[in-house]
Amino acid sequence: MNYPQAVQADTGPATGFPVETYRQDFPILEQTVRDMPLVYLDNAATAQKPRQVIEVLDDYYRSYNSNIHRGVHTLSELATDAYETARKKIQRFINAESLQEVIFVRGTTEGINLVAQSYGRSRLGAGDEIIVSTMEHHSNIVPWQLLCEQTGAVLKVIPINDAGELDMDEYKNLLNERTRIVAIVHISNALGTINPIAEITGQAHAAGAVVVIDGAQAAPHTKLDMAALDCDFYTFSGHKLFGPTGIGVLYGKQALLEDMPPYHGGGDMIKMVTFEKTLYNDLPYKFEAGTPYIAGVIGLGAAVDYVSDVDLDRIHDYEHGLLRYAAEAAATVPGLRLIGTAADKASILSFVVDGIHPHDLGTILDHDGIAIRTGHHCAMPVMERFGIPATARASFAFYNTTEEVDKLVAGIDKAKNIFK
Template structure:
């Protein structure tokens, strides 16, 4: 295990946190694992794995439709996870929480229900230049189908959203604004609350892609005022295959179902089907019950930590990383917005990011290389790809030192 050697946020014991993640103690290619790819997927604490194992060992049955003991237990655990998510997001009601496979499915659900109802020929959907493909492509598909237009709010060279330009682009034909809470490729924390205020002043609803926001910054949907908020379990120390769509109850009630099948109905006849109430109207078929339980356990684990201290710890490790990488000749960090979160994206002279990632892997260091599902952003920055080191609350300054040493090795190899 990598040992912390530089003081960080008071009240946060990162070594104790790391003990909850057995995978962090394993060697990789004969070296200590340095896991710096949490923006792609976080590791899971043992409490999540144990909660899911208990579900399979003690409660496994289908939910909602059974009257036997195991079905009742499974239903209670599944709905308990929904309430856990409600508290995490500070939603008004549990029925505003829809379980989906992840952020991508959540955005597609909104695009092809709520979006189809609102967007017509000549209308506009507004996104930012830093969006993940999952918050671009569904809106493009909708616009192509409806004869509408996708409008892009620009960013500056630091990766900061230009609010004045965004406001100018909210016009009489704007039907929805979709923006990320935190950029997966740059770490920029967008002023979502202000974006919502600007959009709502013109009667335009707002969807927030919270895949990177929920793990790193407060995600209080009532405070943000957004109409929809989406995040994925595997980005926030939970399992894959489970995610959340928060939607205001009035929107969800007015939206048509997206998929048909079991559990999203009240009654079915060949002449007519009557749909279930929210949120079940959007949860067709057998859900990912163990995934929901695991997500609930992840949120329990996360919120048992001193959250403010944990965020300070992440910020201090990020600041240390920015300082250390900034000393490496030929290395340029992309994404320098004030108050950014958890991401160090960079390029090194003429060295391809994949080569950087390959050399680091031989040192036991896991980073991500490529366009990070943000090709339009890469084009705006004038690069085909970057290397990205992304942080979780288990990362340490010693791991940053290992990264910096690995990058010095990269530089020497390609000099």
């Protein structure tokens, strides 16, 4: 297949990004699926893990598995040190002001639920308003619906345009003195749209509302800077950032976190317990009840080291080139329609093909070892907005190549031949 030279020159080796070297860090990429080399294009669902992360997990369980905090023995001290060192790495990674602002949770979903139940439930009342958008993942819709049921608050929705971008004028119209929370996705998992978080936050603050950002898709693609974004809460998952599943981070501004009631009660989140009165622990431990996923935290620290080493600015540039290459290649396929064509977009290619249901396409591609996601991507309101039941979604990481994009396009051609 021939694509314009300018497009080819924009990606891969031409940029000096050593993609083949990085691929060797990911053992899973070496395998074959259905006798074909694995082409993993489902990174928005979960990213693969580099050796550097796998080895850290292995080492923890082999060498110093132990419970953290309050341990006086050597292994417990080692584990506590590794756990808290990971917190420092993450504080630097997201440019948070203090360590107290970095709370470990199970993932983005838990981060949002924590804010809804702790901050939201203690502060919102009947008639208060929460703003979300049409492009939210279900995990940034349902926790707010639950909160509305509990408090009598009302959910308002920012519409999106045909390109899959937020209608910022309508956002301004929705903001008013009753607005208490604005909960928005940084990068849409179904469309790839990158939202203007600093602008959204500025306007929300002017209206007196706090801002909660779902950063699940953003963390692996863009440099996170809490000071610059100025949002009140930001949450992301480790597993999309080349770390383990079951671990994530909730960032919150310290003043807000201090005033919030605990989310879960249990060990580690207390200073003293009597049956008359329990004294809660300081931040961040107030929100980390129970023995946490220690290996996961340490593994996430290793993942953060790894991506920082590769450099998120270089990742961003390389992926941008890959996305452009993929979008231009997709444009050559008759009957293929991209869903999500925002001007500012991450490396997610959501599409439908005339006459081929996404699930059939997914099965046919799998037959060639190509893993994509098909379905509603936990964003059913997005599907409804575009009048489709599902899309096929190829999502790229920095270890994907232009050759893999070519294989994807060839696979789509094959599906078209079957259904012609």
